[in-house]
Amino acid sequence: MAHFEKANNLNEWLDQRIGLNTLKRVLNTEYWIPKDINFLWVMGMVLAATFGILVISGIFLLMYYKPDTNLAFDSVNYTIMSEVGYGWLWRHIHGVGASIVFLIIYIHMFTGIYYSSYKKGRELIWLSGMGLFVAFSAEAFSGYMLPWGQMSYWAGMVITNLFSGGSLEAYALVEWIRGDYVPGDAYLTRFFMLHVFLIPLVIIGLIVLHFGTLRLPHVNNQEGADIDYEEAAALYKAGKKKESKVIPFSPVFLSKDIFVMGVYFILFFYLVFYHFDFAMDPVNFDPANGLKTPAHIYPEWYFLWSYEILRPFSKDVGLIAFAISQVALFALPFIDRSPNVAPAHKRGLFQIWFWALLVIMITLTALGKLPPTDPLFAAMGLVFAVLFLLMGPALFIITMFEKKLEKGA
Amino acid sequence: MRELKIFAVVAFFSLLTYYLVEPYAHHEMHKKVDANGNEIIIKSHGFTYDGTDDIAEAERKGDAALVTKKKAFWSDVATVSKMTGNAAAGEAVFANCMACHNGANINMGGVIPPNLDHAGAIYDKNYLIALIKDPAMASNVDHKYADTSTHPMGSIKFTVSDNQQIADVVAYMQEHKAGEVTPKEAFTEACVRCHAVRYTKTTQIGETPKFKYKKDELAHEIKVIEEQDKVKAYMGNLPPDLSMMIRARGAHYLETFIENPQGQLPGTSMPRVGLNAEGYEKVKAYLSEAGDPSKKAREELGPWVIGFFIFFTILAFFWKKSMWRDLH
Secondary structure (H helix, E strand, O other): OOOOOOOOOHHHHHHHHHOHHHHHHHHHHOOEEEOOOOHHHHHHHHHHHHHHHHHHHHHHHHOOOOOOOOOHHHHHHHHHHHHOOOHHHHHHHHHHHHHHHHHHHHHHHHHHHHOOOOOOOOHHHHHHHHHHHHHHHHHHHHHHHOOOEHHHHHHHHHHHHHHHOHHHOOHHHHHHHHOOOOOOHHHHHHHHHHHHHHHHHHHHHHHHHHHHHHHOOOOOOOOOOOOOHHHHHHHHHOOOOOOOOEEEHHHHHHHHHHHHHHHHHHHHHHHHHHOOHHHOOHHHHOEOOOOOOOOOOOOOHHHHHHHHHHOOOOHHHHHHHHHHHHHHHHHHHHHOOOOOOOOHHHOOHHHHHHHHHHHHHHHHHHHHHOOOOOHHHHHHHHHHHHHHHHHHHHHHHHHHOOOOOOOOO | OHHHHHHHHHHHHHHHHHHHHHHHHHHHHOOOEOOOOOEOOOOOOOOOOOOHHHHHHHHHHOOHHHHHHHHHHHHHHHHHHHOOOOHHHHHHHHHHHHOOOOOOOOOEOOEOOOOOOOHHHHEOHHHHHHHHHOHHHHOOOHHHOOOHHHOOOOOHHHHOOOHHHHHHHHHHHHHHOOOOOOHHHHHHHHHOOOOOEHHHOEEOOEEOOOOOOHHHHHHHHHHHHHHHHHHHHHHOOOOOOOOOHHHHOOHHHHHHHHHOHHHHOOOOOOOOOOEOHHHHHHHHHHHHHHHOOOHHHHHHHHHHHHHHHHHHHHHHHHHHHHHHHHHO
């Protein structure tokens, strides 16, 4: 038992019991962040804030939503949208947030790739981040089922069908997942459970892990410089702030965080109030009807690139290509053989590879929504899907021959 | 500044992606092409009716006889439209209409004949003329009827056939069946015989009253089902509930579809209803109230929330400045 003295104030009282001052020091005032960063370094905190907003708006929606195929559509579109005070606001925040969170995730990911932030001790940051990407995808998909509109139903039908494994014809597995032959009440209630309980729990766990993996290797910086944190921290604490290469998380990094978040929230609420349609597909305002297939079935924009890798091939090849594309990005730290941690513009061919990856993924995203009945779009879909799959081997080869950069360059 | 350059790159790729998956993809998805692969541009004519779309559709079908028939019909309509109608004489002709359009809410030949209390205000003049001349041609569903006289309103051919009579009765409606009209009245007269709106408790037989006894409620429900069965038999399918239609279809689609259903949905059994611009605005207002009632609150609250975050960001900017001042 530790020694306890009479505390003079709440801070002391808490410090004796949970080590408040140590916590503050370790997590805030002496958690060192490199000084050489730009606003892209704030995207992690922007994601955390957006997740918070999704949780809060979700809690309000959860109070009125009814997971029942007969009631779900009207509980969202009538009860929440017109009877509940500010129900419309929470719903639009939740809908726009669910879409915008993926934009930020993609920016966050491409930032990591550009600055080689997945290399040399930072592999687990990348892997836990990819785990979060998968968990967010599952969260988005399960949430999309809940309003029980036409697109909920038919996207659910198409995606669960993928588990039949093409020629394996594993329909028993599909039925097990659905709890029925087609999406119905059992299907809706289990996706409701996943969306409001199990997946959020997994996401919270992964966020903690993601932050944890960041602690020892530290955040990367704009030049990929190897910083001696003890030396830099000592300089900062000695008041030599100009000479030190680091800043404390709180309040210095946080002040940048809060400013960028402010800019982000201006954009976010502009979308919530005036431009929410992109996140709430009109087709989903038609109630689910199992007898009426919509003319075009497509996923939300953030799944389009992987959907397009599935589409242009024959059934089995398509499924295999799709499966590879889902796990390919996990392998990034291990495919990249380069000895350098540096921004792409200092890594020769890697720079070309980076921009090619971005262009290929945006092109696939666009093609995923364009009708494949047009022969030009179908041909482009095939070409770009193959290009995407070749990007892995290409990275392996170009990074094998990448020269080691001089230190301090 | 490096940060602004990076921001420009991020913004460029985000907006490019947005353009490709929203405006561009939706245009490509809903594009309609004719037999030669040329794009058919579907546009509104401001809720006036002169048969332009109908004739173009017949031309695309390559049916020369139909083209001639449609041209002749709409040129007749134009002729009557130029005649001067006598409202007083029209009142007597209108008595013929009252035989069916009497507000008794009884299904006749498939649907309940609509109430004409505001017909002169919400429908286009040319459309009314066309409808009296030939209901199937006017509403652009002539493909459904071998002979117009099999249309539920087909008997009009034998009762009002003289051009002057048509001009008179239309003049009568424009003078006496007009006046101030509410969105609800416009919607009820133009749409409700076929479409229900469950969010406003409206069915094909009108607004559902409150019942004291369960027995009466069930009896009413049976009446609704019976009416829906008749409409279903006549239309081929039960026309959709319009509660969320304002959000399920874009503004352009709604406008062009209501003006000429065949343009957006070739072969549909939905007749053109012939609303004029004012009538359409009223119907749209009603649909907005049912499916998007928060629009006003949204637009009022928006500037406050965004204003708050602008203020917040300005303060945050100065805080950041002060924090980073002695770092470089």
